[in-house]
Structures are given as structure tokens and as C-alpha cells.
Amino acid sequence: MTAVLQSKSAAAIDAAAAEGRAAFIGYLPAGYPDKETSIQAAIALIENGADILEVGIPYSDPVMDGPVIQQATTEVLARGFRISEVFEIVQAVTEATGAAVLVMTYYNLIDRMGAEEFARRLAAAGGAGAITPDLIPDEAEDWLAATDKYGLDRIFLSAPTSGPERAQMVAEASRGFVYGVSIMGVTGTRDSVSDVAEQVVEASKAAGARRVCVGLGVSARSHVEEIGSYADGVIVGTALVAALRDGGPEAVGELARQLSGKS
């Protein structure tokens, strides 16, 4: 790692911490329901309280996603979505808001383009980095090199089942933050957040992670408050996607205000 690298997502998390709160990270699928609306929804999300945007790239085989996100991304793929759209969306949202914009992508989409070319284009679009849910540090040699070269954040996941050794490997490989998986399962809203999430954060910090954000199953302000009391950031996905599906960018903005405690 070169000394000049600055993590955009770490900066956003630190800025939230300076205000005495956990960062709010919102997920939306790229190009859902269409490119323009997805950009508007992302801007509404950020203007109404999200500190970091996570743009999911629709993929044919999303094994970590539940029905709501699957349905949305399947629709996007069915209309002929191409990867180049993601970089346009990242650029448009970054330019409009100045927020840290991460992509969330299954690894084959990076692999097909080539890790270095993917990183180059993401950096050129102003992107902050990527979350890779099916990439473990053990397999990430190319991605580590590419993200180092272009100064991008790379967020790996730490799970309730990760022992101390793996938690340390994840903490050392990650830049920006560690994504703490709150439950054993796929994306989707749940009524409550399990106690496991706090243990994941503790284990990850004990293993050397400086910032740990928690996702999976978070859908209400009460979850955000609860998780925000011990984590550095709270990640919300499915609830926002459902809001976009049912009420467009306005509904996304409204939910973001609620989740961030602004209304």
C-alpha cells in the first residue's frame, strides 16, 4: 500500500463519527428501474441522510441476495443492462453529491473485465471502491493489486462464523471498512437484529479492524439506532429497494430521512 492512499468511505465514516453518530450506508441496484431514475433515487438517498452510497451491479447469479433485490436486478438485466451503465451512474451521483460511492458486485463481473481495468474505470468515474460479497481475501490477489494501484477502497465481509484468524485476514485485507454480516442468511428485511451483530463487530475490532459497518436485515430506524451504538456504520438495502419499487425516488428520500433520524 502506498502512503498517499486516502479512503473516501473511511473519511465519510469519520465525518459521521465527528457528529457523534454512526454512518448511514444505503444500497440501491444500478439502473433500477432505469438509469435516470436510479441516479435520482441515489441522489435523494444521499440528500436525505446517507453518508455512503452502495450501488449494486445486477448479476445473473446473486447468491447472497433475497427475493426483493433479486427481483429488482433480474428486471434490470432483462432490459439489456450493460456494465458500462454502472460507471455512468457512479460518476453522475459522485458529481451531484460529492458523497463516497461504492459499488457492490459479485466477483465474476470484475473478473470478466479484468480486475485492473475494472478498478481503472471505477476510479475514473470517481468511485470510492467496491464491496465484493463472494470474494474472500484468500482469492483476492488481483483485486488487491488493482485497488492498490487505483487507490480504491475494498470492503471484505466478516461473518458470525469467521474465527479470529479469518477476522484478522479480513481486517488486514480491507480498506475503508469491514462489512460485518449481522446474520447468517441473505439480504432481506427482518423484524429484529440479532445479538450476533455486536459480536461480529467486537471480533472484527479485536482482530484489528478500525471501522466496522453492519448490514443484512436492517430496515428500521430502531435497528439503525441499536446497531449505531456499537458499529461505525449501518447498511440498509432491501428496505430502500422496496421503497424505490413502490414509491420511486421520493419514497427513497422519505425512508432515508426516517432511517437517519431526520424525520
Place this chain on the structure above:
Amino acid sequence: MNTHYRDAAGPYFGDYGGRWMPESLVAALDEVADTFAKAKADPEFTDEYFRLCREYTGRPSLLTEAKRFASEAGHARIFLKREDLNHTGSHKINNVLGQALIARRLGKTRLIAETGAGQHGVATATAAALFGMDCVVYMGSADTRRQALNVARMQLLGAEVIAVDHGAQTLKDAINEALRDWVASVETTHYVLGTVAGPHPFPEMVRWFHQIIGEEAREQILTQTGRLPDAVAACVGGGSNAIGIFHGFLDDPGVELFGYEAGGDGVETGRHASAITLGRSGVLHGARSYLMQDEDGQTVDSHSISAGLDYPSVGPQHAYLNDQGRVTYQPVTDADCMSAFESLCRTEGIIPAIESAHALAGAARLSAEWGPEGAEKVIIVNLSGRGDKDVATAAEWFDLLPDQESDIETADAAAPEVGVQA
């Protein structure tokens, strides 16, 4: 000469393999790998496994010379390794019994599986019944229609069959859904992956449970002909039956090995399942291998008349053996496959699985290419399964049903609406 192919260990086979999986499952994969490594070195485990193979599956399976089929195809002698005679009707039971024993060692009480043609699902449901475990089988909804009989078989055996409506509604989507289940249930559940694909240790472990096919075949051909074969042919979807029989011959340089992929309507049409022939490396379902994908890396839907070969990738060891030039992989179209299917029925009185008919077609093609000079040559075909499940598909293909309208009605009536959760 090379003597290192046989026992190639995971996680990597050359550039292929690995564990391209969510972190949530890594601990479970470590646990399976560790348990398997200890089990295969433990006589208590191996004794129990081989006892089940003998007394439950009915091993060793026969090696049958197919003289009339061979003479229709060309001049070479053709022998069939009769995995179709195993209990449950295919090679899949070898792996499933092994993994059920592993699951028991792990203290898991629930088995989940994906299935395409239904053979692996039936085998898993069978093992779950035998071991007193709960069982859920995920099956693409397109496949539940093509293979309605196997859905009923799984239900009779006490398994819950869940039809998967996402994506292409075939084998790959069933694997996606099984993985989603596993992420949420890993504490109590073992995922009985049905082929030599997926993350380490599955390619190595599933191969180990199928090695018995090749080991028996090698001994049998030596006994029956006094020599090794010139060629061994197997169909390749994920590649479990192929790696099982190849294993016995991988380090015999004089034995040519052929893997036949599903060519569908022809590779040039794009409607096929020939991942190796297409030749693009990628990661899917936990392994780096050859993968049918578009320019962006989205998986391309595969097509084949055989549900069991309808998979857009292939086991990583096959990708490696292809690159090493040790095994030759070629596509066989639906039409050529069905022609060999018909030929075996009529010349030998054996109805093969449509999957296995790809290997028969490949062997027939090979024999024809050799011509009269091949008269002294010997080919072993892995007859990986029997074709009872395929009778409806074959009857439609050969237009054997008298009335087209009543045909469609019958197919609808046979679709497993009741008891299948969408």
C-alpha cells in the same frame, strides 16, 4: 510420463478451483474439508462407505460389452460401465452416500441438494431416508416439468422439493437457491453438492466418492479383455461421472480420454451447454473454471435436451485436464445424442439416460472415425444412468405419442403442481 493427474488435490487445479464464496460459508467449507480429510484416512469410515457401496448400491457395477451397438457404430469394441444398474439408477448415489456419512460425522441432521435431471435429488432423498435425515431438494421449475417423475420419486422418499422460479429455472438457479438456504442453515445442514464443481473441498471430495467407477472399470476391462482400453468416454455437465471413470486411467498415457459436453442445437447456435468448448474462464458457484458468460460476465443460459448436463460451467479439474491436453472435450448435439439413445435401446435392450447418451454418441463417432483400422480397439463408455426418467422426453423427440394434443395434456397433468412449493 505424467503420473500426477490421478490424485490432484484441491483447492487449485492449475489456475482453476478455489473458494469463490461468501465469507459466511468459509467456516463450513473448512469443517467439511477437515472432516473429509480425516474420514478418508479412517478405516472405520472407509469400511462403512464401501460396505454401503456393496450392500446398498449394488457395487461393483457391471462392465457389459455392447456388441450390437458397437457394430452399428463402427469397428471398435465398446464396453459399457453400468452405473445405470446402481440403486436409484445412476452414478449419483456413490457421492451421496459418502457425503451423507460426512454429514453424520459433522453432526448435521438436514441434507439439501440441487438437482437438474433429478438423479442427484433422488439419490440425496434416498440417502436422507436411509440415514434418517431431513431433506430439501432445489430444482429449477423448468426441470420439474421435464422430470416430473423424479419429482414424485423424491417426494415418495420423504424429501421436500422446492421448484426454483428464478433465472433460467434450471440447474444453476437450483444451486443458487441451495446456497442461499445453506448460508442461513449451515449450523444444522450439510449441502450435498452433486458434482465436481463448487468450492473446495467439493471437487476433490465428490471425485473421491466416484473414483470407484474408474477403479472397478480398470480391473474389469483387464479381466475381460486382458488389456487397457484405447479410449474412455463420458458425458460432462459438471463432470462427476466423467472424473470418476477417468480417474482409473488418468495416469495411463496410452488410454485416450474423451469428455462429451452437451452441444444442444450446436455450439454455433449459442444454444448449448459446452462450457469448455466455448473456452472462457470465470468464477461461478465457488470455483474458477470454464464458464458460459457474456462480455460483461453475466452467466449465459445453457441449453440441452438433457437436464443433467444443462449447466453453464464445469468442474475445475476438467478445465485443468483440458488445458493440459490430457482429456479431449467435444460437444455432442441433441440430435446426435438422441440417435445414439435410440441405437442403444434397439441394439442392446438398454434405455440410457439422455445424459449418458452423449457419451454413447461420442464413442460411436470415435469408432466411426477410426474406421476398419479400429477393429482391434476398445472403448469404455460410462453409462452413468438409466433412461426411465427420460421416457417422456424421448417419446416427444421421436414423436411416439399418437395425438399431439393429448400429448400436451398428459405432460401438463404429469407436472408436479401438488406438493411443490414455488
